Amino acid sequence: MTALVLRQGLLGPTARRLLRHPSFVLGAVLFGTVVVLALAAPWVTEVGPNRMAVRLRFQPPGEMFLLGSDNLGRSMWSRVVWGARLSLLIGAWVVALNAVFGILLGLLAGYFPRLDGPLMRLADALMAFPAVLLAIGIAAALGPSVTTVIIALAVVYIPRTARILRASVLVVRELDFVQAARAAGATDGRILRRHILPNCMAPLIVQLSFVFAYAILSEAVLSFLGLGAAPTEPSWGILIAEGRSYIREAWWLTFMPGAAIAVAVLGLNLLGDGLRDVLDPRLTVERT
Secondary structure, three states, X not given: XXXXXXXXXXHHHHHHHHHHOHHHHHHHHHHHHHHHHHHOHHHHXXXXXXXXXXXXOOOOOOOOOOOOEOOOOOXXXXXXXXXXXXXXXXXXXXXXXXXXXXXXXXXXXXXXXXXXXXXXXXXXXXXXXOHHHHHHHHHHHHOOOXXXXXXXXXXXXXXXXXXXXXXXXXXXXOOHHHHHHHHOOOOHHHHHXXXXXXXXXXXXXXXXXXXXXXXXXXXXXXXXXXXXXXXXXXXXXXXXXXXXXXXXXXXXXXXXXXXXXXXXXXXXXXXXXXXHHHHOXXXXXXXX
């Protein structure tokens, strides 16, 4: 009941504050543009991403090729837009796995003291490695593929999500309405589902927005190193890796996919900043 009242009472004001927050609005516009182009890729691209026209290789950005053409005469506009689909797909899967397993581990560790130690020591062991290096190691062990990238990035970022949720659970479980529910005979599962999790959603949503950005950037790194998608896939990291050999005579081969990564990651970071500013009550108290 408390969580339901909280959601109903804050949904309207929260949405209004988000729409008035400049970082959130700008981030939504940037990332929304990337999402729309990715979903509309079959209709906004003139040819397929692997359609070759060797006689038109290294055409600069212009009327014939909006973002230029590569060393095989393929349209960079098509390859960048279709690459957005792959990056968003991988990012969405990583966020989904973080949402499921990060929530599960965070709730168990924060609510049950006996599970807190073993779960958090495992999380600490995984977080002891730099995120990209751990992802590279997992991807190298499993072999390059889109599925491998998703698994590697999920393993890297789930412990971070679990720790953030655990910290919120440790606070919420001691609040009066949780103690009242426990005294009324509510089961642990009901308390976690109805009272604790809904009141821990704000930091979780913010974290998942940042995980999406990290996943897009890390996928580009893995693909650049040859540990991500297949070479025939128009991944942003693969496009940069292919273009580095021709950077002097065709600067757009690396600049265009790099700019796409920058726009997507910047949009998600601005979204996360806006969500944090609006949803974190401590920041609101500090400002007042």
